[in-house]
Amino acid sequence: MRNVTVENITEVFAEYFGKDTDPRTREVLVAMARHMHDFAREVNLTHDEWRKGLAMLEHAGRITTPERNEFVLFSDVLGMSSLVDMMHSDPAATSSSVLGPFHVSNPPPLEMGGDMKRDFGGPVLLVEGQVLGTDGKAIPHAKIDIWQTAPNGMYSSQDPDQDINSFHGLMTADETGHFRFTTVRPVEYTVPSDGPVGELLDAAGRHPWRPSHLHYIVTAPGYRSLVTEIFPDDDPYLDQDTVFGVRDDLVMTYHTKPSSEFPAGMALSGKVNEPFLYVKFDVILLAE
Structure with missing residues (x-):
């Protein structure tokens, strides 16, 4: 010494x-x-x-x-979260992406075809997909923990005017691995910049914006848990994500459909009187 x-x-x-x-x-x-x-x-x-x-x-x-x-x-704005995600992702499965600092544990159950939009304004988004293994076979009864920001760009844990479970739900896929739900189209938003992370971004001349997205945590017995998020291809911040979370395979397209094509069996069936957005995004899990 x-x-x-x-x-x-x-x-x-x-x-x-x-x-x-x-x-x-x-x-x-x-x-x-x-x-x-x-x-x-x-x-x-x-x-x-x-x-x-x-x-x-x-x-x-x-x-x-x-x-x-x-x-x-x-960790997110320095790229560390995304680096660890990418190092441990397998190209045969859906890419992982950042969890973020605003996930709420123990979300309420969300029934098949259930709705997270409730009384919030904004366009209805119908999301559906299937949980599959890398062999293409369906994974029955997978759990999908879903969350997003409200139309004001804030997560429920940030916003005293929202219930803590606002825009959070836990869905169980059916026996064929399918899931479907409605929500409002997510919006782009800024990460909190009123603390030391904001100081770091200012010092680097960087903005705090993230592209709009839906968060998923997908789990099933015998498979590696997946933390990910999916992004629309028309978002202005898709190539400027301040936490480096975007991956090619996580980019999807919202399709506009007339209200007459809104399916039966959904919580909002018979209540959608304007064109709605639709996206189908399948999730592929790795076996343990």
């Missing part, structure tokens, strides 16, 4: 573990320290810059709540 230097501190740190340390823990921590030390040496990090970084983390801790996780948001 007496002879630690700028050049050898990483090697000294690597030896600073107990003999019973979990090998994977040691591997991860040593690699993290190595890259952090290399970064500090590369940019000749100053004391003021180091303190600024710590202050941003302290600020993130102060404003993080069960409803808003600023550390997740940091």
Whole structure:
């Protein structure tokens, strides 16, 4: 320790573990320290810059709540969330994408053909799809946790005027893996920029906008859980997503249909008197 230097501190740190340390823990921590030390040496990090970084983390801790996780948001806008998603995605299945900081646990059941739009304004969107394995076979009774923003661009956990379960639902696919529901067309929105993540975006000259999307968490016994989101191909921020969540296979098209084609057996059947939007998006899961 007496002879630690700028050049050898990483090697000294690597030896600073107990003999019973979990090998994977040691591997991860040593690699993290190595890259952090290399970064500090590369940019000749100053004391003021180091303190600024710590202050941003302290600020993130102060404003993080069960409803808003600023550390997740940091991971998102720095591309770390998407990088980890992409590293562990398989091209044979639907791509994963960011969970985001506003998912609400234990959403209420959403019946087949159920509606999440309720009394909110905006165009009706009918979504349907099928949950499949990579072999093309249907996965019966998969669970689809669905959520999105309201038409004001805010998630329920951000908006005191919304019920906490607004635009959240948990659907069970039928025996053929099919699911269908109605909602309002999601809108593009900004990630919270009133905290340290906003400071980071301002410093980088970046905007806080995300393209509109629907979130899914899809689970089924014997299959790897999928966290993903799907995006319309006409969104102005599709190629400017501030959290890098868009993937080619997650882009879909909304089709406008006359009210006369709205199907029976839906919660809104007989109540849609204007053209509605329709999209079919299948989800492909990897076997465990």
